[in-house]
Amino acid sequence: MPRRLWAIGAISFGTALLVLDNAIATIALPTIAEALDVPQASAVTIVTVYQLVLLMALLPFSALGDRIGHKRLYQSGQITFVLASLLCFFAVNLPMLLAARAAQALGVAAVLAVSAALLRRIYPSAALGRGLGLNSIIIGSAAAFAPTVGGLILALGSWRWVFLAAAPFAVLSLAIGRFLPAPPPARKDYDLAGAALCALMFGALIGALELHVHGSAMSLTAPLALAGLVGTWLFVRRERGREAPILPIDLLSKPAFALATTSALLSFVASIAFTLSLPFRLGSAYALSPAEIGAVMAAWPLTMMIVAPFAGYLSDRAPKGLLGGLGMILCCVAFLLMSRLPTTFPGFGLLIGPLMLGGVGSGLFLAPNSHLILSSAPSSRSASAGAMISTTRLLGSALGATVLAALLASGLGHGPGPALVAAACAAVAAACSFANLKA
Template sequence: MMDGLPLPRRYAAIAALCLGTALIIIDGGVANIALPTIARDLRIDQSSAVTVVTVYQLMLVMLLLPFAGLGERIGLKRMYQIGQMVFTVATLLCFFAKSLPFLLIVRAAQAMGAAAALSVSSALIRSTYPAKQLGSGLGINSAIVSAGAALAPSLGGFILGVAPWPWVFASAVPFAIGSLILGRALPDTPPGNTPFDVFGGVMCAAMFGLIIGGLETAVHGDSPVVSAAIVLSGILVGVYFVRREAKETDPILPIDLLERPVLRLSVIGAYTAFIASMTLIISMPFRLTSEFGFTAPEMGLLMAPWPLTNIIVAPLSGWLSSRIPAGALGGIGMAISIVALLLIADMPAHPTHFDVIWRMALCGGGFGTFLPPNARLIIGSAPRERAAAAGGLVSTTRLLGQTTGATLVAALLALGIGGGATPPLVAAGLAFIAGLCSLARLRPSIRMPQTEEAADVQPASQVR
C-alpha cells in the first residue's frame, strides 16, 4: 500500500483539506459577530438569535460519527466533496432568509455539509501524508483551526461594515469552491462492502442531541423538570445504543477503538482538555471587562495571543510527535497550561496589557503542545479501515468538550462565580486530569501494538 500521496498531488490535496478546514472554522466563528445584526433585521430578541449558533453546533455533534460511518461505506473523498457542495448551496440560501425559522433550517443544512466534510477530514489527512509525517499534517490542521478562529471575528466585523449580514456567511464560500476544485487530488479510498446502519446513525444522533440539548435547556431554560427529562431520555437512548453497538463489527460509535486503553485515555484527555480551554476562552472576556475594566477592542487584542501562539506551536508539536512519545509531549503541554492557568487565576489587581498577553500566550502554547500529538495517536493507531471512525471520534470529542465547557461557564455565571478566578482554577483541574491521562500512556502495559502502516516507517517506541 502506498505510504501517502505522491508529489505534487499531495500538495493539492493538502491545500484542499486546509481550505475545507478553514471554511468550517470561519463559518462557525463569524456567526457570533452577526448575531446582533440578525436580531435587529429579523426583529427577534437576542436570546432567540443565539439559536443561530447553537443549532449549528448541535447538528455538528449529532452528525459527525454517523457521517464518519457513512463515509467509510461510500468512500471518504466522495463524502468530503458531497459535504462541501451541501455547505455551499445552503450558504447561498442564507440570502433568502427573511425569518428565523428559515434561517435555522439553512444553518442546520450548513452544519450537515460541514459535518460530512469534517467527519472524514482526519482520515483523508492520514491517507494524504506519509505515516512518518502524519503528526506534522495534523499539526498544520490544528494551526489552520487556530488561524480560522483568530480570523473569523475580524472578517465578520469587516463584512458587516460594508455589506448585509448574509454576506458574513457567504465569506466561507470561496474556501468551499477552492476545496472542491482542488479536491480531485484527494486520495481515492475504496468504499466499504458493508451496508450503512441507518437505525444506528439515528440512535447516535438522538443520544447526543437529547443529552446536549437537555443540558443547554437546564442552563438557559425555565423548567428543570423538563430539562432533566430530556437528558434522562438521551441517557436511556445512549444505554440501548451502546449495548447495540457492542455487537456490531463496524460500529458507528467506535467502541472497538475505545476498548484499547491507550485510545480511551487519549479521548478522555482530549475531552477534559477541550473543556478546560473553552472554560477559559468563554469566561475570560467577562473577567477582562467586569473585573479589570478593559474595553471591547482591548479585549480582542488580549485574547488574540492564544490562537496566534497555536499557529506556531501546533505544527511544531505535530512534527515533534513523530520523534517524541505523545504521552510525554502531552504531559509537558498540560504542565505548561496548568502553570499558565494558575497565573491567570492569580492576575494582579490592575493588570497591564502585557500581564494578560504573556499568560494567554503561554496557556495557548501549552494546549497547542498537547492536542496535535494526542490526535495523531488516535488517528494513526487505528486500523486504516477505521480511520474515518477515529477521525470522527477526534472531532466529536472536540465539539463535545467545547459544548461542555460553554455549558459549564454558563452554570458558573448563573452561580455568580463565572467572571473571576474560579473558571481558570476549574480549567487547571481539568488540565491536570488531561495531563495524567497523557502520562499514563507511557506505561508499557498501556501502550498499544503498532498498526501495520506505522510499523513500516517508525520504531515501536514512537507509537504510544
C-alpha cells in the first residue's frame, strides 16, 4: 500500500504541472507582449503554439510509450519539460520563447500520453473510479488557482518566473517516480510514418482553423486545410487494419468507447465556448471588475473539486453512462439558466448559482466518463485510450474557442448565444452518455 501511495503522489504532481503550465501562461500574455515589444496578437501565439504541438504529439507519443515503456516516456517527458522551462526563462525574444514553449509542449505531451495508462496500473480495477476522481480534484484545483498564482508571480517578480512555476512539480514527481509501475514495453516496431501523418492531420487542420478565426487570407488557410484533409485520408487509410494503430480505430469501432469519446468532445466544446464568453458578457453587460469576474467564474471549478471524488467513488459502483448523462443534463440546465439572465445586473447569487450547478454537472460527468473510456479498452491499449481522453479535451477546447470566435464575429457572443450553443452541445453529450447506460 505505501508504494501505491508514492506512485499516486508521482502521478498527482505530474497532473498538477500539466494543468498549471497550460493555464498560467495566459495570465502573463499582456506583460510578455510589453516586455518583448511585440503586438498582443503575436503574444497569443505563446499559447496557441503550445496547444497545437501538444495536440499533434499526444497520439504518436502514446504509441511510443507502448514501444519504449510508459514509465520511461513519462519521466523523459518531465525532464524535457524542466529543461524547456529553463529555456523559456532565459528567452530574449518571441521566436526563442515560442521554440521553448514548443519543447515544453513536447514534454507535457509525453507525460499526458501515458498518465492514464499508469493510473490504470496503480489502482485496482474496482478502485479506478476513485483514482480518476482524485485526478479530477487536482485538475480542478490547479485550474482554479492558476490565475491567482500567475497574478502573484507577476506582482512580485518578472514574467519569466511564470514559466518555472510548474517545474517544481516535475522535479517532485521525478524524485518519487521510482515507485511508478513499469510494465514491460510491447515488442513492436514504431510506426514513424503514421506518427508523421497524425501530426500533419492535427497540425494542418487546427492550424488552418486558427488562422481563419484570426482573419488570415483564404490563400493561406485553404491550402493548409487541404493538406490537412489529404493527410487525414492518408492517415486513416494507413491505420486501418493495423494491430495497434496510432489513431485508435480499433477502439473507436466499439460503441461504448465511441459514444463516451463523442460525449467528452461535446462537453469540452460546450464548457470552453461558454467559459471563454463569460468575461465578455460579465464585463460588458454588468460592468464587473476583473477581480469580480474571476471570483464569479471560480464557482464552477471549485464546486467541481468537491463533487469529483464522490462521482469517482460512484463510478466504481453505479452505471457510468447514467452518471455522465445526469452530469451533462445538469450542465445543460446551468447553461440555459445563464442564457436567461436579465440585461441588468441580477446580483451575484443569480450568477454564481447556475455556475455551481454546472460545476456539479461537470464533476459528475468527468471521472465516470473517463472511467468508461479507459475500461472500454483492453489494458494493452490503455495508453491509446488515455491519449484519446486528452486529445478530445484539446480538440474540444480548440473547437469551443472557434465557436465563440464565430459568435463574437457575428455579434452574438456577448449575449445568450454562447450559453445556448453550450446547452445544445451538453444535451447531445447527455444523449451519448445515456446510450451507454449499461456501462
